[in-house]
Amino acid sequence: MTADDLSYLTISEAAAGLRRKEFSPLELTKACLARIEAIDGKLHSFITVTADRALKQAGEAKKELHSGNDRGPLHGIPIALKDLYMTKGIRTTCHSAVLENWTPDHDATAVAKLQEAGTILLGKLGMHEFAFGGPSVDAPFPAVKNPWNTAHIPGGSSSGSGAALAAALCYGALGSDTGGSIRTPSSHCGVVGIKPTYGRVSRYGVVPLSWSLDHAGPMARSVEDCAILLQAIAGYDAKDPASANVAVPDFRAQLKDGIKGLRVGVPRAYWFDENKGTDPETEAVFNAALKILESLGAVIVEIDGKAFSIARKANQTILVCEAYATHEKTLQATPMKFGSSVRRRMLEGAFLSAADYITAQRARSVLNDQICANFTCVDVFATPSAPRPPEAFESMDPNEQNLRPNFTNPFNLTGLPAISVPCGFTSGNLPIGLQIAARPFEEATCFRVAYAYEQATEWHKRRPTL
């Protein structure tokens, strides 16, 4: 096995290798640290690398596994965290000057659960500032680059999570998603990420942006790995007021059951068609993906996309209002510590009235009913994860985004689980993602569909040249 092959193992492959004693947690960790050292100067996916701590944890995991104290599939697996997950004794910056020197005194619930599962923490990952800015321009840490082409954006806001996975600097990562922040970088970096159902994963200790839209979730290099990570972090937590007291199933139980007869709703009319702006290459790749789902036994159903399309406005209003309410005191006290992009976006919320916000929440309730009404005739929704491939940094125009459909944020508004899985590449070798959304708390369905697609296409096996 080459060093590259070791680094690009999936979690389930690495877990099997550990148990066959082909390598130890220490070797996996050293491989990651060496690769971070060698490559991350180009990518800036890490803000903080906790090398000493990781090596110590790896040594302990090695001993535990050796003595037969096996904590399960994540034991001895090196992972990394978007830098808005609070970590006891480790700086947590949110990629912002505001928190540049903040070291929490406790772990987020999801972090504690991953530690309990035996993972090894490599460090904290770059992101869009407070999960709401654009790629870093005036933050104290550089912008994360796309491993497939460093002149291109990795997508945000969990940019470091996407880039580090694509570059094989870690085996799994956590991201967060308020309007697409797990699914967009997963799509742009050619990895897998799931935004679970609202309430499925505790957000206790995850620095908030928008309490009614924020979701915590995992990212990885395969669908099965995502399921393994979600298994570890899911479940009720009284410390998150929105946490759902709903039983957590075995997310891998139906992974290989296939998708024969599954009804896949494509909200093309209005959403794709009338909101021009979906890149033709993306649409062609998406249509080819639907053909593959059909060949696997799924039934494609074209549905009305109007409610999905309208969701953007409600989502945006709720997001800026809640983001401003969350950060109001700091924005008032030290406005210039925020980067210009995130400051400008958050301050939009300062000028919206209670009535604006309430109107958006009422619209949300109507749109939620309209979107979920489709579940009488379909089992999942399928869309491209992003309307176009990762743009070049130099050609980015934030205003243009509003001319394109947003395929991710309706599922923040509704709280439905939604996964992004690699579904092809542009002629320029940039990744494109397929999004599959399912009924509330049916993450297992997202995994089953994405897995069937992934195994049929094996797009996830392609590696960037670094």
Add this chain to the structure above:
Amino acid sequence: MTADDLSYLTISEAAAGLRRKEFSPLELTKACLARIEAIDGKLHSFITVTADRALKQAGEAKKELHSGNDRGPLHGIPIALKDLYMTKGIRTTCHSAVLENWTPDHDATAVAKLQEAGTILLGKLGMHEFAFGGPSVDAPFPAVKNPWNTAHIPGGSSSGSGAALAAALCYGALGSDTGGSIRTPSSHCGVVGIKPTYGRVSRYGVVPLSWSLDHAGPMARSVEDCAILLQAIAGYDAKDPASANVAVPDFRAQLKDGIKGLRVGVPRAYWFDENKGTDPETEAVFNAALKILESLGAVIVEIDGKAFSIARKANQTILVCEAYATHEKTLQATPMKFGSSVRRRMLEGAFLSAADYITAQRARSVLNDQICANFTCVDVFATPSAPRPPEAFESMDPNEQNLRPNFTNPFNLTGLPAISVPCGFTSGNLPIGLQIAARPFEEATCFRVAYAYEQATEWHKRRPTL
């Protein structure tokens, strides 16, 4: 039986009499209409009397009951509706010039359910304008008077419902409650009213004030009657987005089971004590009521009232924001059609920001947890329903209200079920109410406690001199 005795029957007594053929629905209806004609000129509890329609319905009910087509305990019982329940073909004014000539083309869900149960609709009842103003000053309909002393307020906003029941102008009524609007007039008029759990009764077709605080519910002259009415109107309704899909129990099944061992939490510390302003006579009557509950086997537990007390601020902010959002277009288009009191209160919401509203909703979530945490050591909460007896119209000062505790609105904020039951009279013969609140969807517990108290004291049998 005197005419007065016939009019003051409870619903359950009237239902028994109907089945013993002591009188017919037509006689009950005629008695109500005659009494409205004779007395309501002093009280103004009705805005619209639907005499012809009521007599027709009564004739039909008489026939149906005669032919053995028995719809249950409400069949043939004359009732009336707060004038914010939409009624097909009957003017629905909300006691406002804004809707003075509005005739809806469909019934509210609760209205349709009462009709299905065989009730006879006598008409529509006065209220505080849009359930948010004070006693009518500049509305097109006069203010409702208290039957116990017409110089005194009947309490609001379901003032007509309270007054009409106390004066025996109807046998049951519907009210609505956003901050105490069922419980306050129940207390002030010496009748029984329950604000059910949020989501228990559909608000479809009930003109909204504040969507996250509004509750629809019944009022009557006995606890059992309230349970009978709630039984008819409770249940899931997809047309109300906040309707709860929770099974409806038989609310009378445990009515007579007594309260031995029941733990009654009294949030006296801070709430009663530090927020001075509870009338001493009210507090004495309340303390005497606790002694009676103790004598019936309950255990009184003094608990911390801080969260209950703080609830007022959050409730008030949410209420004015949602009220403004609901009525914004009409307020902008025809501000002077609103009475001065409701216009002033609603416009407070125009000056609050999205962040103010969100902060209040976040506080609500914390306060809800703190209040409900008490359920580990108590089964119900008990308070006076109102901090003082009904005031004289001429001595009312709206600003003074803020110096007194508000015992009702924490249960709008939390959505917990809460009942008001008569618990005594002032030396001036004005009614005082006892409020009992229980766990979510445990209206049956409210009824059981209130029934035990009512049967032990029989305060509900006292009648005003009219």
